[in-house]
Amino acid sequence: MRTAIATSLAAAILLLDCSRTSKAPSPTDLFKLRAECANQARQFEADWRRDNGSDFEFLIFRNHYNQTLASCFVRIYYGHSDLNMDTVYDAPQGVGKPPLLMVVGGNNKTANETKIHKDTLAKIHSLMEDESLKPN
Numbered sequence: 188m189r190t191a192i193a194t195s196l197a198a199a200i201l202l203l204d205c206s207r208t209s210k211a212p213s214p215t216d217l218f219k220l221r222a223e224c225a226n227q228a229r230q231f232e233a234d235w236r237r238d239n240g241s242d243f244e245f246l247i248f249r250n251h252y253n254q255t256l257a258s259c260f261v262r263i264y265y266g267h268s269d270l271n272m273d274t275v276y277d278a279p280q281g282v283g284k285p286p287l288l289m290v291v292g293g294n295n296k297t298a299n300e301t302k303i304h305k306d307t308l309a310k311i312h313s314l315m316e317d318e319s320l321k322p323n
Contacts, residue, residue: 217254224252224259227278231261234282243267250278251315260287260314269293275311288314 212220228250235248244267252259259278266272270293274286290307292299 211254217252220254220257221252224250224278227259228261231276231278231282235261235263238282245271249315253314253317255317256314262311262315266293273308273311275314 211217228248231250232248243265245265247262247264249262249264250259251262261276261278262274263276264271264273270291272289272291274289276282276286277284288307288311290304290311292304298304
């Protein structure tokens with residue numbers, strides 16, 4: 188228990204430290220931040236499944252430590268072909284908070300082609316990828 192608390196505290200300090208400075212974290216620190224994000228995401232997924240079940244045609248969880256924003260995000264894509272949800276949560280905040288972004292989709296091509304739908308999907312992708320790490 189003490190080890191878990193110490194690890195969480197160290198990761199929180201690293202998160203704060205990285206977000207306050209403009210220099211990139213060392214490879215070791217980045218590895219630790221990503222590992223802590225994975226741990227937070229596993230806990231988030233367990234809590235989300237407990238609250239929402241898993242009786243969906245498809246249910247996909249993905250986590251990402253966004254180095255640019257110094258934050259851990261969880262993306263959940265779930266539902267069925269007629270109605271599905273694509274959501275992004277701030278993993279450390281837990282399932283008690285609403286998603287940061289949410290888009291509803293399905294087999295209605297017209298609805299899926301609206302500007303707001305496309306813009307929201309683009310925002311989701313930007314949180315789940317680090318723009319600064321992409322090759323030019």
